[in-house]
Amino acid sequence: MYSFVLALHSIVRWLVLLSLLYSLYRAYRGWLGNKQFTNLDNKVRHYTATISHVQLIVGIWLYFVSPIINYFLHNLKDAMSQREVRFFGMEHNLMMLIAITLITIGSAKAKRKTTNADKFKTIAIWYSLALIIIIVSVPWPFSSMASRPYFREF
Numbered sequence: 001m002y003s004f005v006l007a008l009h010s011i012v013r014w015l016v017l018l019s020l021l022y023s024l025y026r027a028y029r030g031w032l033g034n035k036q037f038t039n040l041d042n043k044v045r046h047y048t049a050t051i052s053h054v055q056l057i058v059g060i061w062l063y064f065v066s067p068i069i070n071y072f073l074h075n076l077k078d079a080m081s082q083r084e085v086r087f088f089g090m091e092h093n094l095m096m097l098i099a100i101t102l103i104t105i106g107s108a109k110a111k112r113k114t115t116n117a118d119k120f121k122t123i124a125i126w127y128s129l130a131l132i133i134i135i136v137s138v139p140w141p142f143s144s145m146a147s148r149p150y151f152r153e154f
């Protein structure tokens with residue numbers, strides 16, 4: 001179960017990143033190029049937020065089955081001084097929660113804006129902030145906090 005959820009969480013990371021990048025490409029292009037906010041733009045806004053919510057659910061699921069988190073929760077004092085355990089027990093989840101909240105707020109605000117430019121601008125700003133947080137909080141193979149592979153087999 002653990003290895004399945006871990007592999008799922010690892011793969012959905014790429015969907016989160018690709019959908020955010022595509023949303024941002026469309027948002028900046030629309031904002032700076034004074035384009036019409038089309039039905040496709042609206043779908044991209046919506047599905048990007050939905051994919052991040054799926055990753056949130058998988059992340060919470062992983063939190064309850066991960067041996068690292070189990071160790072963290074039962075050995076809080078020692079765990080705090082172990083960089084990788086502290087990263088997955090606290091920092092990763094908190095930062096990702098903030099990022100997903102920014103995406104949710106940005107998506108909801110953009111939906112309510114009435115002009116094309118305001119819709120694009122809202123998505124561009126909120127999703128950009130979320131992307132920065134996500135990029136720095138993912139445990140990349142080269143990360144100093146915790147190193148994990150780009151891809152994992154199911």
Ligand code: HEM
Pocket residue numbers: 006007009010012013016052055056058059060062063066067068069088092093096097099100134138139148149151152
């Ligand atoms: C956009 C949001 C997120 C992204 C892109 C993301 C990405 C990742 C990646 C790439 C890993 C390493 C997976 C591997 O070892 O192959 C990971 C690990 C983990 N993530 Fe996330 N994550 C996100 C949100 C969350 C959230 C919201 C939670 C919990 C509430 C969470 C909990 C965990 C845990 C517990 C691990 C470590 C599991 C272990 O090694 O035992 N993640 N995450």
